[in-house]
Amino acid sequence: MISALMPNYNRANIAFTHGQGAWLFGDDGRQYLDFGAGIATSSLGHGHKHLATAIAEQAAKVIHVSNLYRVPQAERLAARYVAASFADSVFFCNSGAEANEGLVKAIRKAQSDAGHPERTRIICFEGAFHGRTLAMISATGNAKYLAGFGKPVEGFDHVPFNNLNAVRAAITAETAGILVEPVQGEGGVRPADPDFLRGLRAACDEFGLFLGFDEVQTGMGRSGRLFAHEWAGVEPDVLSSAKGIGGGFPMAAVLAKEQVAKALVPGSHGTTYGGGPLACAAGNAVLDVILADGFMDQVNDTAAYLRAGLERLVAEHSGIFTEVRGLGLLLGLKCTVPNGDAQAAALAEGLLTVAAGDNVLRLAPPLIIGRAECDAALELLGNTASKRALAQAETVAK
Ligand SMILES: *Cc1c(COP(=O)(O)O)cnc(C)c1O
Numbered sequence: 452m453i454s455a456l457m458p459n460y461n462r463a464n465i466a467f468t469h470g471q472g473a474w475l476f477g478d479d480g481r482q483y484l485d486f487g488a489g490i491a492t493s494s495l496g497h498g499h500k501h502l503a504t505a506i507a508e509q510a511a512k513v514i515h516v517s518n519l520y521r522v523p524q525a526e527r528l529a530a531r532y533v534a535a536s537f538a539d540s541v542f543f544c545n546s547g548a549e550a551n552e553g554l555v556k557a558i559r560k561a562q563s564d565a566g567h568p569e570r571t572r573i574i575c576f577e578g579a580f581h582g583r584t585l586a587m588i589s590a591t592g593n594a595k596y597l598a599g600f601g602k603p604v605e606g607f608d609h610v611p612f613n614n615l616n617a618v619r620a621a622i623t624a625e626t627a628g629i630l631v632e633p634v635q636g637e638g639g640v641r642p643a644d645p646d647f648l649r650g651l652r653a654a655c656d657e658f659g660l661f662l663g664f665d666e667v668q669t670g671m672g673r674s675g676r677l678f679a680h681e682w683a684g685v686e687p688d689v690l691s692s693a694k695g696i697g698g699g700f701p702m703a704a705v706l707a708k709e710q711v712a713k714a715l716v717p718g719s720h721g722t723t724y725g726g727g728p729l730a731c732a733a734g735n736a737v738l739d740v741i742l743a744d745g746f747m748d749q750v751n752d753t754a755a756y757l758r759a760g761l762e763r764l765v766a767e768h769s770g771i772f773t774e775v776r777g778l779g780l781l782l783g784l785k786c787t788v789p790n791g792d793a794q795a796a797a798l799a800e801g802l803l804t805v806a807a808g809d810n811v812l813r814l815a816p817p818l819i820i821g822r823a824e825c826d827a828a829l830e831l832l833g834n835t836a837s838k839r840a841l842a843q844a845e846t847v848a849k
Contacts, residue, residue, distance in 0.1 A: 463798055470497025473817050473824045475803065483798075486816040486828050487805040491636065491668050491781060494695035495740055496817035502698045502736045509732035517723060524731035531738055535677055537686035538706035542715065543726030547667035547693035548582025550703040551590065551630070553720060554691045555606075557707060558628040558661045560714035567659075570627040576612040578638035578808065581630065581665055590630060613643060615650040622654065628661035628688070629654070633679035633778075636668035639809025640776050640783025645683035652685040661688040661711055667703070668781065671695035672741040672818050675751040675779035682778070695818070700733035741818065750818050753825060754779045757814070760829040768836035776811070780818060783811040784832075788839055796839055802831035 467475040467483070473496050475483045488494065495502050509524070516522065529541035542557075544550055555573055562570040573590065575581070581590040588596045589603035597603055608626075610617040612635060629651055635641040655662040664687040669679035673695055676682055680690075689711045693703035724730070740746060761775040761782060771793070774785040786793050790806045797804050797812070807813040816824065 463795070465798070472496045472498070473820045481801060483801050483803050484824065484827055484831060485803045486814045487803040488695075488815050488817050489699060490694065490805055491673060491815035492694045493699040494671060494673070494818045495698045495737060496819045499698065499740075499819070501739060502700075502733060505732045505736035506700060506729065509729050512728070514729045515724070515727050518721065518726065522726055522728055522731065524728045524735060525726035528726075528731045528734045528738070531735070531742070532704070532706055535738075535742060536690075536706060537678075537708065538690070538712075539709040540707055540712035542705040542707075542712075542720070543731070544703045544705070544722045545701055545724050545730075546582070546703050547665075547691065548584045548587045549722065549725075550667065550691035550693050550705050551581045551587050551665060552584060553705040553715075554630070554663050554665075554689050554707075555586065555590070555628075556720055557689055557705065557711050557714055558663060560719060561661060561711045562627045564714050565659075565710075567627075569625055570660075572606050572608055572623070572625045572627055573663075574618060574621050574626060574629045575607050575609050576631055576635070577609055578612050578635050578641060579609075579630075579632060579665075580635070580637035580808075582667075612638075612641065613647045615647055615654070618651065619654055622658050622660070626658070626660055628663055630663040630665055632665045632667075632669065633683070634669045634674070634781055635808075636781065636813070637807055639785075639807050639811040640781060640813055641809065642776065642778050643683075648680060648683040648685050655688070663687055664690045666690050667693040668815075669778070671737070672747060672750060673779055673781050673815070675747060675754055677741070677747075679778060696737065697730055697733040698737040700730055702730040702734055704734075746818075749821075750780060753820055753822065754782075756822050757816075757825040757828070758782060760825055761814075761832075764829060764832055764836065767833070771836040771839050772812075777814075780814075780816055780820075782814045783807060784814070786810050786812055793835065793839065797831065797835045800831045800835045800838075802828055802835065 466478045581587045586604040590607045592609045670692040689707040765772045772784045776783045790810045793812045794806045805813040
């Protein structure tokens with residue numbers, strides 16, 4: 452008989468009762484070091500006082516009012532993003548896929564408003580991930596996610612990642628914009644070449660297209676900057692953010708330049724929960740932490756320390772791990788063994804990680820970790836690799 456919860460996930464047989472910082476406590480009585488952060492989402496770790504208090508206090512006042520009224524928490528949060536980023540205006544919603552839907556709608560509508568209703572197509576990339584709605588599995592373009600769901604939604608063209616010539620060749624009179632992740636997260640923690648991102652900006656300017664960055668996974672401090680594109684020194688016209696934005700509270704945002712944002716006139720787009728008082732209280736609390744003096748320096752210091760340790764791990768266990776890749780605290784270990792096996796072996800050692808595409812083991816710890824947590828994770832990864840190596844040696848011996 453089917454389980455009461457629909458069977459659409461492969462869950463490890465472990466549940467967590469509570470957490471503190473980068474640690475989660477299992478109902479098996481063990482403690483686990485969380486280097487997955489709920490898929491790059493629990494950016495402040497677990498049991499964070501400031502975040503938990505902000506949510507509890509807001510919940511006691513008012514949880515939801517709808518967008519029929521002003522929401523001061525949302526006005527404040529939007530103004531803070533505008534002050535801290537390329538954006539002129541912000542739309543709040545509830546998930547990464549929903550933010551990307553809003554981003555694509557805003558690009559199409561802005562082209563239409565500019566006198567180009569024929570410009571509806573978006574150039575996307577092989578290895579991308581943009582979410583699970585019907586339109587976003589089409590934007591993702593991965594056959595595995597499309598299978599069985601009928602004809603893909605029209606309007607998305609795919610070209611190889613990091614290949615500017617392919618992008619320029621794919622631009623037609625119907626192209627409205629480009630959507631790219633500055634680091635492909637699900638696709639295998641593959642960073643875009645900074646020159647490639649600069650080339651996309653130039654192509655958009657040349658052909659009158661809008662440049663969209665999907666920073667659902669790379670944004671909100673994960674890369675060591677508020678947004679990962681800042682490392683390349685280019686600005687998008689529109690950007691989607693989610694995952695870490697609420698520190699684990701469900702929330703997302705579309706940030707845009709005025710030319711794109713102004714296309715979303717009253718009645719053109721909306722969402723019932725988006726930008727509610729509770730989510731925005733969480734969002735403001737997260738920003739209090741990541742915009743505080745020195746926090747991003749700490750993230751970059753920790754990221755460099757972790758990366759150096761991972762390079763040593765790869766050198767010591769080259770039979771298991773062959774490469775470190777990524778940016779900031781979004782890092783990947785390319786595996787020789789199946790990455791799902793490596794993930795399960797790490798879990799058995801007490802370390803939570805997340806598998807990604809291209810046979811990569813992804814590490815996306817809470818941004819609040821320090822060197823001590825890195826040392827602990829590196830030791831657990833070393834143990835994991837040793838046991839794998841032993842298991843393999845055993846297999847060979849038999
Ligand atoms: C996770 C993710 C999404 C989808 O976010 P959901 O909240 O699951 O809808 C979209 N884009 C990227 C880059 C992601 O990592």
